[in-house]
Amino acid sequence: TAQQLEFLKNSIKSIPDYPKPGILFRDVTSLLEDPQAFALSIELLVERYRDMGITKVVGTEARGFLFGAPVALGLGVGFVPVRKPGKLPRKTFAESYELEYGTDQLELHCDAISAGDRVLVVDDLLATGGTIEATVKLIRRAGGEVKHAAFVINLFDLSGEARLKAQGIESFSLVNFP
Ligand code: PRP
Ligand code: HPA
Numbered sequence: 001t002a003q004q005l006e007f008l009k010n011s012i013k014s015i016p017d018y019p020k021p022g023i024l025f026r027d028v029t030s031l032l033e034d035p036q037a038f039a040l041s042i043e044l045l046v047e048r049y050r051d052m053g054i055t056k057v058v059g060t061e062a063r064g065f066l067f068g069a070p071v072a073l074g075l076g077v078g079f080v081p082v083r084k085p086g087k088l089p090r091k092t093f094a095e096s097y098e099l100e101y102g103t104d105q106l107e108l109h110c111d112a113i114s115a116g117d118r119v120l121v122v123d124d125l126l127a128t129g130g131t132i133e134a135t136v137k138l139i140r141r142a143g144g145e146v147k148h149a150a151f152v153i154n155l156f157d158l159s160g161e162a163r164l165k166a167q168g169i170e171s172f173s174l175v176n177f178p
Pocket of ligand 2: 024025026027028125127155
């Protein structure tokens with residue numbers, strides 16, 4: 001309901017001038033500290049993707065783990081982490097993505113996703129969409145099908161939804177901020 005979404009929105013603290021002057025940082029850790037808000041965020045995401053044939057949830061290091069893992073449990077499917085370089089012990093695929101300054105990489109275990117998997121990507125926040133674009137490429141290289149990405153927060157001024165749409169991804173977010 002609109003009231004539930006307003007409750008979630010109000011649980012997210014906004015921090016001026018972090019990490020740099022002029023940035024208003026939306027801090028999802030305050031939502032996690034409130035057990036009712038945390039539980040509600042997971043329930044609403046599970047409700048939305050239940051009965052859609054999802055077979056795996058992928059979450060991206062680090063904050064994507066906090067929401068992706070409980071959503072996977074709620075859907076009754078496995079959770080697969082996408083991690084920063086050098087953290088995963090088995091054979092991996094790697095994709096580079098743009099940071100504000102320079103590039104970084106994300107990795108996925110090659111054998112964690114297989115042909116026929118229908119994957120839901122979960123992250124705490126959608127900004128430019130670069131992180132999730134790289135994540136989607138990794139899932140497709142592993143043979144998975146991915147059409148949906150779910151977020152707690154969408155920073156809509158950064159146009160992440162359009163960027164993901166161009167990759168064939170339908171985005172859904174519980175809370176929207178400019
Ligand atoms: C943040 C956030 C998203 C990503 C969104 O993660 O948790 O994953 O940035 O930005 P984008 O849409 O522009 O790619 P960050 O890279 O700061 O890593 P962390 O979760 O480890 O803090
Ligand atoms: N909050 C958290 N993560 C972010 C933000 C924000 O406002 N902007 C880009 N990444």
